[in-house]
Amino acid sequence: MxxxxxxxxxxxxxxxxxxxxxxxxxxxxxxxxxxxxxxxxxxxxxxxxxxxxxxxxxxxxxxxxxxxxxxxxxxxxxxxxxxxxxxxxxxxxxxxxxxxxxxxxxxxxxxxxxxxxxDQESLEMALVENIQRQDLDPIEIALSYQRLTDEIQITQEKLSERVGKKRSTITNYMRLLKLDPIIQTGMRDGFVSMGHGRALVNIDKKKDQIAIYEKIVAEGLSVRETEQLVKAFKNNRGESSINKTTTKKELPSYISKNIDSITKNLAVKVDITSSPNGKGKIVIPFHSKEEFQRLKKILTGG
Missing domain, CATH: 3.90.1530.30 (Conserved hypothetical protein from pyrococcus furiosus pfu- 392566-001, ParB domain)
Structure with missing residues (x-):
């Protein structure tokens, strides 16, 4: 003491x-x-x-x-x-x-x-120290790498030495900035992972990236399934592979037995996805401000 x-x-x-x-x-x-x-x-x-x-x-x-x-x-x-x-x-x-x-x-x-x-030293110190932190999201890290290379004029090779990361790791992060801003936001908010982003960045056109991103979120696709979808898209060279109906995963009984009651209670058709590890998503659509307020009242009780 x-x-x-x-x-x-x-x-x-x-x-x-x-x-x-x-x-x-x-x-x-x-x-x-x-x-x-x-x-x-x-x-x-x-x-x-x-x-x-x-x-x-x-x-x-x-x-x-x-x-x-x-x-x-x-x-x-x-x-x-x-x-x-x-x-x-x-x-x-x-x-x-x-x-x-x-x-x-x-x-x-x-x-x-x-x-x-x-200012330059301060920028470098702030960015390098923050990159080492565990709680930055992938886009924040990518933007930090981008600022270091642009504003301090440091090469990726020198940067890898400075932050103790492989050059390939830095390249993978910076490639995420080629994604449509909507997907970058989705990654920051946790709707998709960096693995999903690394697969999507192989699609050149932003509108195609968005189409696949929407399918990932709607169907709860894994990184592996996303990689297969991207591969199929590139091989078919068109949107048909995106729009093909995927095999609908069978929902666990505790979910399937309750979908109707949830739909009835909310008065909207909900979409539920579930993964083998027990995680899942419930998507509740709304089409107006009034409907959102109605749903909010039901869900929060006020």
Whole structure:
């Protein structure tokens, strides 16, 4: 306990160095820079702005609340990383979820590693650090790779060394950006996986990609079934292979026995798909705002 208190007090002591306008640290060669740069410093949370280079664009409210609850109980376990912009002004390099959750909790200060970096270095640090995270979706990762190659002018070979990934892995991610935006959104929302996307990217025309994507979602096709469908499409060179009726999977009895009652209760024809592992989807169509509101009332009770 005493050790943790000493570390926190040290961080606060270092923060005082950053609030001296007569000795403002702007470069690694400035006085006291060696005491601050690379160390954990307690920063006023309102002195930090979000990073415009942040590759993540989706922040799940539920998981953010869970993180906030953890911070409320245990505090910040892993400091964020910031770069110094100006006197008592910083910008996030990594750790935006921790930063957002800390604000939700109402923290006034937050532990941070301080870096001195220009815009290009900040972009590279933010993208490379975020690519290493496990919770980015495939499109966020692909966009990060794209920005690194475009804005920093780094080759895929150099990029593979920098992020510790095979060049083929980077290429596979970046190819996903050739998909129609509707499919990219579907991948980000979890309707299809990266495996589905890698199969669909072999279709040149966006309208054909969309046609196959809609069939995947409607019928709950697996990655393997999607690969076979794409292969058939390319061999037949037309839409006929997409529109061919596939063998209808037999639904488990606990589903088939209840489809009629669900349809009757909702007053719309629902479509249910099920996979061998027990997972499935219930698709409930609506054709107007009024019908959506009616269905919402039935499903939520209000």
């Amino acid at each position: 005493a050790k943790a208190t000493k570390k926190q007090a040290l961080g606060r002591g270092l923060s005082a160095l950053l609030k001296d306008p007569d000795n403002d640290i702007q470069s690694v060669s400035d006085k006291n820079a060696d005491k601050v740069i690379g160390n954990v410093v307690e920063l006023d949370i309102n002195s930090i702005e979000v990073n415009p280079f942040q590759p993540r664009s989706n922040f799940n409210d539920e998981t953010l609340e869970e993180l906030a609850s953890s911070i409320r109980e245990l505090g910040i376990i892993q400091p964020i990383t910031v770069r110094k912009l100006d006197f008592n002004k910083f910008q996030l390099v990594s750790g935006e979820r921790r930063f957002r959750a800390s604000k939700l909790v109402g923290l006034e200060t937050i532990p941070a590693y301080i870096r001195i970096a220009n």
